[in-house]
Amino acid sequence: MGKNTRATRVHPARAPLGGSPLAGYVLRRLGMSVLLLFGVTLVTFSLANLVPGNPIVAALGEGAASNPATVAAYIEKHGLDQPLPVQYLNYLLNLFQGDMGVSLRTAQPVASDLAKAVPATIEVAIGAIIVSLAVGVALGSLAAYRRGKISDQLVRVLSLIGLSIPTFWMALVSFNFFFLQLRIAPGSGRLSPILSPPPTVTGLYTIDALLAGQWVTFMDAMAHLMLPVFVLSLFTIGLLTRFVRTSVLEVLDADYIRAGRAKGLSGPRMLFGYTLRGASLPILTIVGLAFGSLLSGTVLVEAVFAWPGLGSYAYNSATSLDLPGVMGVGLIVGVIYLGINFAVDLLYGVLDPRVRLA
Amino acid sequence: MRTKIRYVATALGLSASLALVGCAATAPEGGTGSAPTSIVIDTAFTLETADPGRNYVPTGYMVSKALYETLLDFAGSDESTPVPGLASYTQNDDATVFTFTLDEGRVFSDGTPVTADDVVFSLNRVKGMTESKANFLMEGIEVAKVDDKTVELSTATSSLKLPALMTNPSLAILNSKVVIENGGTTDNTDAAEKFLNTTSAGSGPYILDTLSVESQVVLTGNEKYNGAEDIDFDRVVIRNVSESATQKMNLEGGDSQVAVDLSGDQVAGLSGAVSVTSVPSAQTIFLLLNQNPEVAGVTANPEFASAVRYALDYPALLELAGAGSEQATGVIPPSFLGALTDGVKQDLAASKAALAASGYAGETITLEYPNDYPVGGVSFTPLAERIQSQLSAAGISVELAPAPFTTQIDEYVNGREAFSIWFWGPDYADSANFLPFQAGAKVGLRAGWTAEAAPSIVELATAAETATSMESREGAFSDFAEALQQQGPFVPLIVPGSNIATADFISGVNYNSTWTMDIAELQAK
Structure with a gap:
């Protein structure tokens, strides 16, 4: 309350956009995102047209x-x-009408191709980020609370291993171990071949199967998610663990935490109510970046698990000089990153009033 | 206490969920004790469409072959002589007119009979779609209906390759009435592809259930099919599994029953109840030595090509290719008419003499190759490294210049590469596919080899192309291959193997150079 009062007192003549400080903050961020998106289209179009090779031979x-x-x-x-x-202008005009062009490779509208590929990747990325958050926050907090002890050392080594293991190799090894040796994971793909995909609502098989009441399909889709999620989350767990540890250590030295401890606060209330809340901004930044990179960087994992997602689509488009496909992927990845950054910025504002009033 | 109960309940719930997930993960696909009626085929997709007239890629051929029929076919893996498919044929003496008579009683999947009108429409449709990659197959062929069951195909000059062309799944016979109703035409305005990507309109043993060019194709048995095949599997799922290591594990783990793209090394390491069909493919990996001095400088010399040809240790190169592969005996692979029986052998003295005659003075030669496009499991990077090492031992200094396929191919097709590794595969099962290697033709020009530079080769190629009897044709192709081996700017290296691995209850795997295998021929033992 005090901070809000001070802020309005410093800038009495400046009426916030949208009537309230938060609305103004949102509008400013939205405007910036639109500008950035425009830049993304320009860069994507330019890069796609700079690629050496002859797309006409590839197409015909x-x-x-x-x-x-x-x-x-x-x-x-x-x-x-x-x-x-002129081509770029036409591309933009078509884009405004929702037309991302026709893929030279699949002969389908790029938008329709992406509508199938993006949910496949989102599904696995969401799974990976949930697992990463749960494990990374837990391990990072544990390491911070037990700084210098064996458990701290162990967590740091584990996080380093998670960061260092090549994802492609890990995907092959885990597929071999859990599917072929232990037989507790299913084969490749999003569903067992005997099953048909559920009616498309979101494109996420788990959600769509639940919406359709197809319990067997839901369980099968969950089973097929396990290994890709496990492999993808290893790196993110390592990253989050290290950031959470650092952030929590900084917060643990803060006066208000010491004061809380002195007054007898401890346990989960201390961890979730004060420590992690104080450390949330850098964690949020990392989660946003990690989620973005999970969505756009799953090519190798998708190849091993035959996962028909955005990474596979991007690779296939690039290797067949499918420029509309490449531009579509570039644009969608840009939108995803901007969307995540926008969401993270908004959450900053929600979590910390100083940000939205700055 | 209540908190503890809540924790226990949550833990039990999670355990139950995990157990269910585990059950789903390991649930068998079919019932127990009964023969499987469905199979899963894993392959790295080269699939763009289910419209046969627009298809030109291997997975597409495999799918088209199951959904549609062609006028002629091949029996099993024997690609030497076309046999009747939807029709039988006769030809005139100079092999310019081919008369096809349709089998009695054959029907499409909707029950309507296959007629001459369907044949004329289907072939003219491919001819009219100039943007189709398969369009060139109908180049120079005229189609005319004789009566309801007879069609005549004619060419301006002798064309003994035409029967083999008519086995290509791109020239499949479509239900013209259905296709026309859904946008099909015989000119460049054809718009039936979208329909054909959802519904097949053929007479083949299967019909299209679903198609995703990114992930999987599902085929189901055609109840109206009345052809020669007796299919054992009512449902076939063809999955896109781009990573061959995953294909191998899926097969070993029972998640799939056929793996199409295993390398020689992977086949050797297979475990479990699987069987493998390894045969030489129809691809030829070769070295190109450009004969255009502006592109290749001092190495644009037939003597330099000879020096390279005799410097190489071919058995050592073959070690990289694994099961099923063979040394390339010429530009025509072993299973084709006119192929040579023996390949070049290393002769370092001959290489040294040719090198001296070429005027080569120790310059470093750049060897270009696509480094992201293995052919038949043969990666070009280790192959290039071994070639570099062998040529170095023969006194030729080589530096390697790998690049992605998409950037390298443009340089290759436009004849801008001085020294490179490439490959060539047939579009249909006939030796005429290898005539583009002649001077002045498509592949010859990529090597800067003009018709004026080698008129004798052009004569041999023309003789092979216009032969009117099989006997004279075989001799003509042999002479062409021999002359090319002696004088040409190409050094054929390896014919990689094709390795198709299956669960051991499956038989009937017959490799074909165009459609890889005929799914309808797969049988449960």
Whole structure:
């Protein structure tokens, strides 16, 4: 209360956008995100067109590409005879209408391809971030509370291992061990081949199966999530553990924590009510970044687990010079990052009033 | 106390959930004690469409082969002689007119009969779709209906390759009425692909259930099918598993029953109740030595190509390829008409003499190759390293220049690579597929080899192309392959193996160079 009063007193003439400080803060962040998104489209378009190689040969095949009339018709049909700025403008205009172009590889609208690929990756990324948060916060807090003791050393070593193990290797080893040797994990893919995907509502098989009341499909989808989630979360657990430990250690030295302890606060109330709350901002930053990188960096894990997600789509688009596909992936990854940053910024504002009033 | 009870309840709930998840993870796919009626095939997808007329890639061929039929076919893995498919054929003496007579009583999956109109429409549709990658297959072929059961295909010059062309799944026969109703045409305005990606319109042993070009294709038995195949598996799931190590583990763990893309090394390490069919594929991995002095400098010399040819230790290169692979005896792979029986042998003295005659003065030659595109399990990086080592021993200094396939291919097809490793595979099972290696043709020009530079090769290729009898044709192709081996700017290296691994209750795996295997031929033992 006191801080709010001080802030309005310092800037009495400046009426916040949207009528309230929080609304103004949201609007400013939203405007910035739109600008950044525009920049993302420009960078994606430029990079896609700088890639060496001939997408026309990739799209038509060598036979048709050796026919000048066919090539000319293809170029005209796709507007490739226009100067690059005009092509970019057309791309933007189409984008405003929800048209991300047609994939040269799948011959389907890129938006429709991404509508299938993105939920597959989101599903596994959400699982990985939930596991990472639970384990990382627990281990990081434990290490901070027991600084210098054996458990602290052990957690630090474990987190270092999590950060160091190559994800691709870990994916192969864990698939071999849990599926082939122990037989407690299912084979690759999102569902067992005998099952059909549930009716699409969100694209997340677990949620859609629950919504459709398909319990067997839900359990099967959960089972198929286990290993990819486990492998993807190892790195994030290592990262979070180290950040949580550092942040909690800083907070533990703060006066208000000492005062609380002196007054007898301890246990879960002390941890969740005061310590972790005080350490939440840097943790939030890391969670946001980790979630973003999980969504855009799952190529190798998706390859091992035959997971038809965004990483596989990006790789296949890039290796077949499917420029609309590549641009679609670039744009969607940009949107995801901006969305996460936006959400993290908002949460900053919610968690710490000083941020939204700055 | 209540808190403790809550914790215990939560723990029990979690345990139950985990147990259920575990059950789901290990649940068998079929019932116990009965023969499986469905199988799962794992392969790294090269799939763009389920429209046969627009397809030109291996997984697409495998799918089309199951859904549709062609005028002619091959029996098992014998690709030397086309046999009747939907039709039988006769040809005139100079092999310019081929008359196809449709089998009696054959029907599409909706029960309607297969007619000559369907054949004319299907072939002319591919011919009309100039943007289709398969369009070139109909180049120079005219199609005419004779009567309801007879169709005539004609060419301006002799074309003994035409029967083999008619086995290509891109030239499958579609239900013209259904396809026209859904946007099909015989010109470039055809819009039936979207429909054909959801519903098949063929007479093949299977029908399309679902298609995702990213993840999986599901086929189910065609109840109206009345052809020669007797399918054992009513439901076939073809999954996109890009990582061959995962394919191997899925097969060993029983999650799949067929793995298509295992390398020679992986096949050797297979465990469990599996069987493997290893045969040489129809791909040829070769070295290209550009003959254009502006591109290749001093190495644009046939003598330099000879020096490289005789410097290599081919058995040592073959060690990298594993099961099923063979030394390439020429640009025509072993299973094709006119293929040579013996490959080049290392002859360091001959190499040294040729090197001296070429004017090579110790310059470092750059060897380019795609480093992210293994062919038949053969990765080009170790192959390039071994070539570098062997050429170094013969006095030729080589530096390696790997690059991704997508960036390398443009340089290759435009003839801008001086010295590189590439591969070539047939589009249909006929030796005419290898005539582009001649001087002045597609692959020849990629090596800067013009028709004027080697008129004798062009003559041999023309003789092979226009032969009107199988006897003269075989000799002509042999002569062409021999001459190319002696004078050409290509050094054929390896024909990699094709390794198809299956659960041991499956038989009927017959490798085909175009559609890999015919799913309908897979049988439960």
